[in-house]
Amino acid sequence: MTGGSRGLGLAICRAFAEAGAKVAFTFSKNVEDAAAAQRLVAGAGSDPLVFHGSVSDAQHVQATVAQLSEAWGGIDVLVNNAGPTQILPVALLEEADWDAVMNTNVKGAYLFSRAVLKSMIRARRGHILNVGSFASERIVEAPIHYAAAKSALRGMTEALAREVGRYDIKVNLIAPGLLDVGLAKILPRHRVDEYLAQCPMGRLGTVEEVARSVVFLVSDENSFMTGAKLVFDGGL
Amino acid sequence: MLALESEERVLHQTTSLCRVCKNAVPANVVANAAGEVWMQKACDDHGPQAVRLSTSAEWYQRTRAIQQRRVAPPAVRHEVDHGCPFDCGPCANHTQKIRLPVVTITSACNLDCPICYVHNKNDDAFHMGVESFGQVLEHLARDQGGELDIVNLTGGEPTVHPHFLDFLAMARQAGVHRVTICTNGIRLAKDERLVQRVAELGGRVALSFDSFERDADEMLQGARLLDIKLRCLELLQKYGVDTTLIPVMTRGVNDHEIGKILAFAFEQPNVRHIEVHTMTFTGQSGATFPRSGRISMLEVLERIEQTTEGLLRVDDFVASPCAHPLCYQIAYLLVDPEGGAPIPFTRFMPAAELYAALSDRLYLEPTAKLEQSMRESIDRLWAYGGAEAERTLGLLKRLLGLMFPCDRALPSGEALRIAEQAVKAVYVHSHMDEETFDTERAADCCDSNCYADGSSIPVCNYNVLYREKEQHFNLTPRRWNGRKGGQRSFPSLPIVTG
Numbered sequence: 001m002t003g004g005s006r007g008l009g010l011a012i013c014r015a016f017a018e019a020g021a022k023v024a025f026t027f028s029k030n031v032e033d034a035a036a037a038q039r040l041v042a043g044a045g046s047d048p049l050v051f052h053g054s055v056s057d058a059q060h061v062q063a064t065v066a067q068l069s070e071a072w073g074g075i076d077v078l079v080n081n082a083g084p085t086q087i088l089p090v091a092l093l094e095e096a097d098w099d100a101v102m103n104t105n106v107k108g109a110y111l112f113s114r115a116v117l118k119s120m121i122r123a124r125r126g127h128i129l130n131v132g133s134f135a136s137e138r139i140v141e142a143p144i145h146y147a148a149a150k151s152a153l154r155g156m157t158e159a160l161a162r163e164v165g166r167y168d169i170k171v172n173l174i175a176p177g178l179l180d181v182g183l184a185k186i187l188p189r190h191r192v193d194e195y196l197a198q199c200p201m202g203r204l205g206t207v208e209e210v211a212r213s214v215v216f217l218v219s220d221e222n223s224f225m226t227g228a229k230l231v232f233d234g235g236l
Numbered sequence: 237m238l239a240l241e242s243e244e245r246v247l248h249q250t251t252s253l254c255r256v257c258k259n260a261v262p263a264n265v266v267a268n269a270a271g272e273v274w275m276q277k278a279c280d281d282h283g284p285q286a287v288r289l290s291t292s293a294e295w296y297q298r299t300r301a302i303q304q305r306r307v308a309p310p311a312v313r314h315e316v317d318h319g320c321p322f323d324c325g326p327c328a329n330h331t332q333k334i335r336l337p338v339v340t341i342t343s344a345c346n347l348d349c350p351i352c353y354v355h356n357k358n359d360d361a362f363h364m365g366v367e368s369f370g371q372v373l374e375h376l377a378r379d380q381g382g383e384l385d386i387v388n389l390t391g392g393e394p395t396v397h398p399h400f401l402d403f404l405a406m407a408r409q410a411g412v413h414r415v416t417i418c419t420n421g422i423r424l425a426k427d428e429r430l431v432q433r434v435a436e437l438g439g440r441v442a443l444s445f446d447s448f449e450r451d452a453d454e455m456l457q458g459a460r461l462l463d464i465k466l467r468c469l470e471l472l473q474k475y476g477v478d479t480t481l482i483p484v485m486t487r488g489v490n491d492h493e494i495g496k497i498l499a500f501a502f503e504q505p506n507v508r509h510i511e512v513h514t515m516t517f518t519g520q521s522g523a524t525f526p527r528s529g530r531i532s533m534l535e536v537l538e539r540i541e542q543t544t545e546g547l548l549r550v551d552d553f554v555a556s557p558c559a560h561p562l563c564y565q566i567a568y569l570l571v572d573p574e575g576g577a578p579i580p581f582t583r584f585m586p587a588a589e590l591y592a593a594l595s596d597r598l599y600l601e602p603t604a605k606l607e608q609s610m611r612e613s614i615d616r617l618w619a620y621g622g623a624e625a626e627r628t629l630g631l632l633k634r635l636l637g638l639m640f641p642c643d644r645a646l647p648s649g650e651a652l653r654i655a656e657q658a659v660k661a662v663y664v665h666s667h668m669d670e671e672t673f674d675t676e677r678a679a680d681c682c683d684s685n686c687y688a689d690g691s692s693i694p695v696c697n698y699n700v701l702y703r704e705k706e707q708h709f710n711l712t713p714r715r716w717n718g719r720k721g722g723q724r725s726f727p728s729l730p731i732v733t734g
Contacts, residue, residue: 089275089611091618092633100642186640186651190604 001025002055002112003082003214004041004048005034007181008131011207012079013037015047015215024068026082028104055082055108065115074119077218080109081131081154085183088143098145107147109156113171117164126169127218130157134177134233150175154229161175161227170226174219177233179205201234243269247297251320251675251723254279258670258701260319260721263570265674267293287671290532302561305595306331306730307371310379313691319722320675321701324693326684329415329726335385335558337371337376338695341403342392343709347420349457351446351484353519353667353699355709356392361473362708368688369403373410375690376707384411385597388442390418395430412598416480418442420461421468422716428471435475442480442511443468445497447490473506478656480509484576485536486529487515494536495543495653498662502571502578509599509658511663512536518669518700519605533666537565540662552580554587557595560680566590568600570631571657578660584628598682600661602652631658668696688724 001018003009004025016023023046027034034050041048049071053060068075083105088097113128120126135142136150154173161171178184178195184204196202210232216222217230240246244266252263252275263277273290290296311334314325323329335467344361345352352723364404369678374720376384394400394417407415410498417434421443424431432443446456453460472479485491494512501507514536515529516522531539537550548567555561568590581590589609594600614632615624622668635658639651646654668677681694693702 085640086642087636087640089614090632091614092629092636186646188602188604190605190607194604 001081002080002108003027003113005030005037008176008179008207009081009180010040012081012214013041013048014044015208015211016077017041017044017048019215019219020045021077022046022072023080024051024064026053026055026064028052028054028082033089048080054104055080055112056103061108061111062114065112069119073152074123075116076120076123076125077127077129078116079129079214079218080112080129082108083131083146083149086143086146086199088145090144093119093138093143093145100145101145101149102152105146106152109153113156113160117169119168121164121167124167124169126167127222128160128169128171129214129218130154130171130173132157132173132175134175134227134231134236137175137229137231138233138236140236157225157229165226170217170222172222173229174210174214174228175229175231175233176210177205177231177236179207179210179232181207193217195236199234199236204235205232205234240264240266241268244283247273247293247338248300250678251721252277253670253673253700254282255285255670256282257717258606259717259719260321260673260675260723262721263674264291269298275674285595285671288530288532289672292534296562299555299561300593302555303331304555304559304561305557305729306680307558309333309608310381310692316724318719319724320726321673321678321694321697322586322716322719322722324697324702325691326339326694327606328683329679329723329727330556332377332682334376334684334686334692336388336684337372337384337386337686337692338388338390338683339372339403339686340391340709341369341389341394342397344720345392345395345398345420346396346422347457347459348521349420350521350525351456351486351515353516353522353668353669354603355520355704355706357467357711357725359707359711361392363397363399364401364403364688366399366406370406371690372686373407373412373689375688376686377410379690382411384413385601386414386416386599387412388416393420395419395421395423401430401433403438404434404437405721408438414440414478416440416442418444420444420457421465422461424471425464425468428474431468431471431475431477435477440478440480440508441468441472442482443695444481444484445481446486447493448496448500449490451495452490456484456486468505469507473504476506479504479507480511481507482511482513484513484515485531485539486525487535489529491531491539494539495545498540498544498548502569502660505657507660509661509663511665512540514664514666516667516699518667519703522669533562533664535664536664540664547577547630551587552582553662553664554582554591554594556598557591558598558684559682560677562614562674563666563677564598564603566594567662569660569662570628570635571660572627572631573634576627579628579631581659583624584617585609589613602655634658640701668700670700673700676726679726688716 004013005027006196013023051064130153133150135147157173247265251260261277272295273293276286278284309326314323314327333678334575341364343357345356373394447453501510541549551565553565568581593606683695684692685698686692
């Protein structure tokens with residue numbers, strides 16, 4: 001799991017641990033959050049391996065995958081979740097902001113996917129799950145670099161699924177709407193109310209709801225679904 | 237009808253008060269040959285009276301013509317009987333719901349300021365009970381639909397109330413976003429632990445701060461208090477207590493200092509607002525203060541422009557949509573943490589949009605309207621450029637980055653606090669006294685003194701008429717006069733219900 005120290009990433013790590021998986025996650029900034037996440041995942045049944053670094057740093061990615069492969073003998077599942085939420089209108093969005101969001105969301109997913117694919121191809125099995133966003137699936141107010149990055153992830157998901165399907169490697173994407181963590185917690189109330197007014201389910205999704213589906217998507221139970229996207233937005 | 241001089245023209249007619257007996261009298265508001273605005277009236281018993289309201293008829297008319305957003309009080313608590321301003325509660329003629337609830341929790345005060353515009357008593361002092369305060373909060377919450385932006389605790393000196401910290405905690409527990417304590421700062425300056433407790437309870441302090449000059453200090457507050465004020469501010473800053481400075485502007489005494497006071501306030505990281513009051517000549521001491529000190533709203537705005545060397549101009553201010561337009565003028569400024577001059581919002585946002593963003597509350601909150609205005613302002617700055625465009629965009633981007641950091645989600649309350657720290661607000665508030673009293677303004681008032689039984693009285697009406705009748709605040713309360721001449725009906729006005 002990239003970006004596993006909080007929010008949806010943490011919830012998925014916990015769900016994986018509860019399902020009996022060995023879990024490892026990366027984080028980039030907040031050591032305290034990572035330590036707390038480590039304790040929570042351990043409490044869910046798997047003492048996780050934790051790696052500190054940026055997903056857009058190729059050396060960090062290579063080193064992380066190498067250590068995991070040595071420790072576990074391979075990697076069955078990769079979840080590309082790392083991605084900053086940067087709220088900026090286009091007028092304030094400078095090149096560095098664009099690069100940072102694209103690097104984390106897209107280049108990071110590319111680097112990690114490429115790094116784990118060698119062992120997955122050798123094993124002729126595996127799951128890669130990319131965490132996208134409803135921002136790429138619906139016409140909603142979202143920072144353009146964020147929406148562009150999530151759209152890129154969808155394209156990468158579909159193309160990669162096509163390319164590695166012959167090795168029984170499934171590549172899928174989830175596109176959550178507003179959940180009970182993350183963005184919804186920082187948006188002004190009127191923005192959340194506006195969202196809920198358009199949402200047939202009339203409520204925010206929970207990270208646990210998304211995590212349950214992710215467990216299925218990357219498990220052996222999912223034997224045929226690839227190149228797919230699952231939208232969790234309550235029917236927006 | 238009052239006689240007019242040949243070169244005078246009537247701008248409007250209203251009901252005022254006799255400055256002696258405080259019965260209501262008809263008044264003409266006229267523009268004279270010099271372009272000034274005067275209120276003229278005559279009492280059958282106490283003769284003709286006149287007071288200057290503004291130095292500019294053009295400004296007065298333009299400002300008075302601004303259409304405020306009237307939202308009717310949720311409950312009428314007094315029938316129209318004697319007419320305005322003698323039926324407060326509010327009565328059915330009041331046009332505005334309460335935006336700034338004021339709760340007078342004590343009659344005791346540890347100062348005796350020559351500018352004091354209320355009545356207090358220290359012997360057998362009144363201290364509001366905890367139960368009564370709880371009832372005030374309950375009524376306010378019910379009337380405001382459960383959402384309370386602000387409650388202002390005042391006195392007397394509220395910090396001498398034995399339970400004022402309990403009141404602060406109660407208001408916060410009731411969900412009040414801003415609980416302000418209106419204080420002279422003496423107790424806080426002498427008791428660091430008290431400041432710490434105020435901070436822990438999330439209270440905000442509105443500190444009277446009139447002058448840096450000793451003589452002016454003494455003339456206005458009856459004591460040399462500058463060192464105490466500075467010590468108080470030092471402690472408030474140490475504990476991060478959000479603070480408002482309240483200077484009372486008095487012509488010829490401290491009006492030349494307003495720029496210095498504003499510059500000082502802009503430099504204090506915990507000072508969020510500066511609320512400039514115009515001297516008001518009522519109450520136990522203000523009524524006898526030399527009238528040479530009278531200064532109008534526009535004159536204060538002009539002094540601000542002069543003494544800040546244009547950092548803030550008259551046209552950087554907008555009226556409050558929640559009050560009569562002659563009562564409040566408001567400017568917001570974006571703070572530059574690198575030490576550059578603060579940037580008034582109106583330099584990057586049309587005044588009409590700032591006005592609209594203030595339409596639901598007396599203080600700026602991150603509403604949908606404000607968000608929309610900010611977004612459009614950013615686009616305009618970016619697309620059209622301008623002298624300060626780059627710096628302004630940089631400051632706005634920095635603010636967004638602080639409110640919405642990439643690596644963590646801040647609770648909305650914390651994000652709001654960051655937003656508040658990035659701006660300064662200057663409010664100029666012109667209270668009325670018996671001489672300048674105008675029922676048109678009184679009927680539109682959104683600041684009210686609130687009671688445990690749910691009733692409320694607009695603050696100018698309260699200060700001028702009602703408080704001197706209350707046993708709680710007077711050893712010998714005045715009795716009501718004949719309450720003659722009250723205004724029983726008002727022109728039909730557009731009012732939103734709810």
